[in-house]
Amino acid sequence: MNARWKLAGAVAFAIIACLSLVGVTADSKEGRATPTFTKNILPILQKSCQDCHRPGGMAPMSLVTYEESRPWARSIKEKVVTRYMPPWHIDRTVGEYYPDPSLSDEEIAAVASWVDGGAMKGNPADAPAPRVFPPANTWVFGEEPDLVVTSSGFVVPAVAADQYPKIDVPTGLAEDRYIKWMQVIPEDTTVLHHVLIYALQGEPATGGVRGIQQRRSPISDSLLIEYARGNDGDIFTNGTAKLLKAGSKLRFSFHYHPNGEKAVNERAKIGFKFFPKGYTPKYLISTKGISSPSTLAIPPGEPNARSDAYFRLEEAARLVSFQPHMHYRGKRMTLEAILPDGHVELLTDVARFVWTWQITYPYKNPPAFPRGTVLHMTAYHDNSPNNKENPDPTAFVGWGDRTVDEMNIGWLDFYYISDQEFAELQKQKADRLRATASPQ
Ligand code: HEC
Known part of the structure; x- marks a missing residue:
């Protein structure tokens, strides 16, 4: 017993010694080199920031080029170190998520040492190819939707308390359809805090859907989707789908926050792509x-x-x-x-x-x-x-x-x-x- 503990101790010591040797070598060879924008930082921005921080994106500034990013260096370090950005506010040690835009401890350390080291640009040849984005306000899941439902306009005053209009709009849908993807596109993001979109579908239908799933999932007046910053669409995979029923209405439940500058007539639209007619998903x-x-x-x-x-x-x-x-x-x-x-x-x-x-x-x-x-x-x-x-x-x-x-x-x-x-x-x-x- 005793001998075994000693042996374990010796092995542990040897491992620690090796690790620190490796650490020293890495440090002296390349670890000391201060990270540069083109080599170390741009790949991180492309992966975890540019979905929002790009021209026409929802974020207040673009982080696509060095020239755009450099003035924000201090702020970038602060928001990244506190894990406020990218917005992902969970304890990362609990559960596994996909997609997961959050940064690893190593990536955060790289950003911090890039900023502390003077936020240098580095060699342009090190830069990865720029990411290519779909134009703003387009359907991001690829094709045109089969159905677009637009809320009637609502005038949000320049200065006022927050407004909470609820606007019902018929879908005009003649038969039950299963949703493959849906996406919300607002007209004016300066006033839209978020919108919840419910499907008002009355009682569950008796035909058309596998009876057993009907019994299990009564789906009247259910939340379809919430549009908020960082969350504008849903696509269903692996045999899953959501149901939109014939004759259903959509309720747009808005939360508007006046922008303090000018009145805005805001409306939002939601696009649906359906699975082919006659298709029954495995899971609802x-x-x-x-x-x-x-x-x-x-x-x-x-x-x-x-x-x-x-x-x-x-x-x-x-x-x-x-x-x-x-x-x-x-x-x-x-x-x-x-x-x-x-x-x-x-x-x-x-x-x-x-x-x-x-x-x-x-x-x-x-x-x-x-x-x-x-x-x-x-x-x-x-x-x-x-x-x-x-x-x-x-x-x-x-x-x-x-x-x-x-x-x-x-x-x-x-x-x-x-x-x-x-x-x-x-x-x-x-x-x-x-x-x-x-x-x-
Ligand atoms: C989902 C969209 C989204 C992603 C992804 C995102 N941001 Fe942001 N970011 C925003 C929005 C919107 C704001 C302004 C509102 C706020 O601060 O909450 C913001 C604010 C910031 C600010 C503060 C700007 C100021 O006015 O001081 C910094 C710095 C920043 N982001 C850096 C980053 C970095 C670096 C990443 C990636 C590691 C990132 N963001 C990822 C949307 C995003």
């Missing part, structure tokens, strides 16, 4: 908002008001994505699964929630749960003066539509599977775990 995605309006009570000055809500899965299911929704005082939201055997699994921890960013976190391998699993949302609100977004720390705050009121909604996209499919997924997971545990 439902959207569920877990929230607890009646127990959301935030005392004045309270830095960490907690509220909880639960949703029980009546069938086995797979979880596609999670999106927290809170307002100014939102601070953190977690989602966990309470399994029928009592085991609790933390799925996502949005540890640094920022109310201006309503981000959807899509799971890389949609986790599967047996029937009877309870999904548990926990929200934390900060009503203290330390929350610099807080408009009034002396207010007692409860549930409401206005931004000065609060909400605690965890939006889930999920689809039901059969018990056999669940068992099969469990088996695959166990096999994977066994393979990683014993690599021979």
Whole structure:
């Protein structure tokens, strides 16, 4: 026993010694070289920033060229080191997501040392080819949509309180269709904070859809999509789809924030691409908002008001994505699964929630749960003066539509599977775990 510990200690020491040797060599050869824009930084900006920071993008400035980026160097370091940018406000050690634009610790270190080292341009020959982007306000999933529904215009005054119009528009759809992708394009992003688009579809139809899925997923008045910064479209893959029913209406539920400069007549449009007629998807995605309006009570000055809500899965299911929704005082939201055997699994921890960013976190391998699993949302609100977004720390705050009121909604996209499919997924997971545990 003793000897074994000694041996282990010696081996550990040897490993540490080797590691530090490697470290020294790397350091003296190339590690010391200060990162340059063309070689080290531009690839990071292309991967994680330019979707928004480019001409015509939603962000306030372009980070495409060195000349555009250089004036922002200090600010870039600050936003990247605090992990405010790219907007991805979860604890990265919990769950796996795809796509995941967040930066690794190494990438953040490179950005910091680039800025500290004078934000040098470097050799132009090191630069990767520029990324090519679709023009602004185009359908990003490739083809033209089959149906475009446009909201009637709403005049947002130059200066006023936030406006919350709800505008219903018929789709004119003559038959049930399954959605392959959908995308929202607003007309004026200076005033649009976000828009929730619901499908008002009445009672579930009896024909046309596989009966069993109907029974499992009553889908009247369901949230179709939320457009917010960082989130403008959804595409469905791997046999999944959402349903838009014949005769349905869309409800555009806007949140406008006057831009302080000029009145704007804003309207938004949503484009749908459908699967071919007659096609029945294997899995129908439902959207569920877990929230607890009646127990959301935030005392004045309270830095960490907690509220909880639960949703029980009546069938086995797979979880596609999670999106927290809170307002100014939102601070953190977690989602966990309470399994029928009592085991609790933390799925996502949005540890640094920022109310201006309503981000959807899509799971890389949609986790599967047996029937009877309870999904548990926990929200934390900060009503203290330390929350610099807080408009009034002396207010007692409860549930409401206005931004000065609060909400605690965890939006889930999920689809039901059969018990056999669940068992099969469990088996695959166990096999994977066994393979990683014993690599021979
Ligand atoms: C999803 C879109 C999006 C992505 C991706 C994104 N940004 Fe931003 N960024 C914005 C928006 C919008 C703002 C302004 C609003 C805000 O600050 O929340 C902003 C603000 C900033 C600011 C502050 C500008 C100021 O006025 O001080 C910096 C710096 C910044 N981003 C750098 C980056 C960097 C670096 C990356 C990649 C590592 C990145 N951003 C990724 C959208 C994005």
